[in-house]
Amino acid sequence: MADLLFTEFLKLKRSSMFLISILGAAVAPFVVVIATFIHEPATPFNDLFYNVNLYTVLIIGAPLYGVVTTYLFNREYAENTLRNLLTIPVSRAGFIISKMLLLFMWIMMLSIIAWVLTLTLGLLTQFDGLDTSLLRNSLKQFSTGGLLLFVLSTPIILVTLVLKNYVPTIIFTVVITLINVMAGNSEHRGLFPWAAAGDISNHTLPSTYPAEYSYIIIAGTAIIGFISMVVYFTKADIH
């Protein structure tokens, strides 16, 4: 597994996608901090973190991480490298898990970058209310958001593996974002896994349903997606 993971890192060498994803992750911190600085400079630091995490998880996260996911999995089809890799003795399940490990690290890195940028820009624009407890809690919130979006990446991976193209994945993640936005004021939003992920990370889950429901729905989506993608990938013909 270590060798497989090494090769996944190697494949990213000189890849522009890495920089593009960082730019994508920087959008929410820049927009939120600068807009707040201009319109409501008295806003406490806590709100900056809350808003950036909200936009990152609910609006930008699904399409951005979706593109990263598609890049990692689809490039093996697009660049015709998969049929080489699968003719050497490598376990298909091992191959897919090494890619998921890299995806996890990538998503967590982007979440941390969003957090660091919010912190840096907030400090530069001199917002008030920053203390160690806020630092710790906000980092935990950003990490939780990243972790939940990674867990929910399995259906996105499945769409990529089955349809082997960027377009269906982009449409799928845009639909997710649209539902997140539409469900923003709904008391039932805890039942939609991606919206629930935002609420769980920001501790704003509505009390309409027990929190366990949201956790079960997220876990169910992730597990069904994972099993489906592993079964599909291990059985699919490679053309």
Added chain:
Amino acid sequence: MSKISEIIKTTNLTKIYGQQKSVDHLNITVNQGEIYGFLGRNGAGKTTTIRMLLGLIKPTSGQIELFGEDLFKNKKEILRRIGSMVEVPGFYENLTARENLLVNAKIIGVHKKNAIEEALEIVDLHHETRKLVGKYSLGMKQRLGIARALLHYPELLILDEPTNGLDPIGIKEMRSLIQSLAKERNITIFVSSHILSEIEQLADHMGIIHEGKLLEEIGFESLRKRNRKYLEFQVSNDNKAAMLLESHFGILDYEVHDEGNIRVYSHLGNQGKLNKVFVENDIEVLKIKVSEDNLEDYFTKLVGGGAIG
């Protein structure tokens, strides 16, 4: 451990997509050390067969034995002994040749320090240290594909249309590379092509596939013999005619077939003289035929019209 002479053996190998039989009860045998040419027109089922041999797609029915073992029962160990290049090889274009080979070396577990360097030297790409593969020509990519296939010292090399898209010099280089691999490294090579002349110049043995079915499996030596031009006489006494050929004309290159048919492979154009000698020696000549078959006509007839490809 007994030595396996049949490196590839398929039994009734079939692949059906919907209503279409891409490969239909294919039985091929490739022996150790030979270069086996797999010839067929585009869409004949060559690539589908190769993908099944490499475990990329599962057969609808039939069996694949590689090195005497069922592919799907011991896939991991069998694939370790095979190097392959399927169609135009794909690479990570943001990496150099060395980095691309390192991906494979790490996954396969090639621990020999200079394995990558050695493989690149074989295909003469060891000087391209900094160039990214995205900037390679098609010919260079094909050669890099061979280097990648050789990285783990395989016993069997499966190459799908390795000369596709190459210019004449590239084709010549690829051909001599494949031949030298078979000779110097004693690698069994299974190579597919839709170009008859390519297979003819490269292979010792050949299988012809058409519409998913194997039409013929034959060695080139017997094929050339079978397709040599000849004079055929149908005579009343083939023993006496044979003796006359040897004593009168010194002809040894002839074959006696059934029903008094004698095929003479030399003295083409001298059928009149031969006929005269037979008649003068009381041999009745019932028929004289001058064969016009050559290799290309043979294939055209075999696949039912049109040239291969």
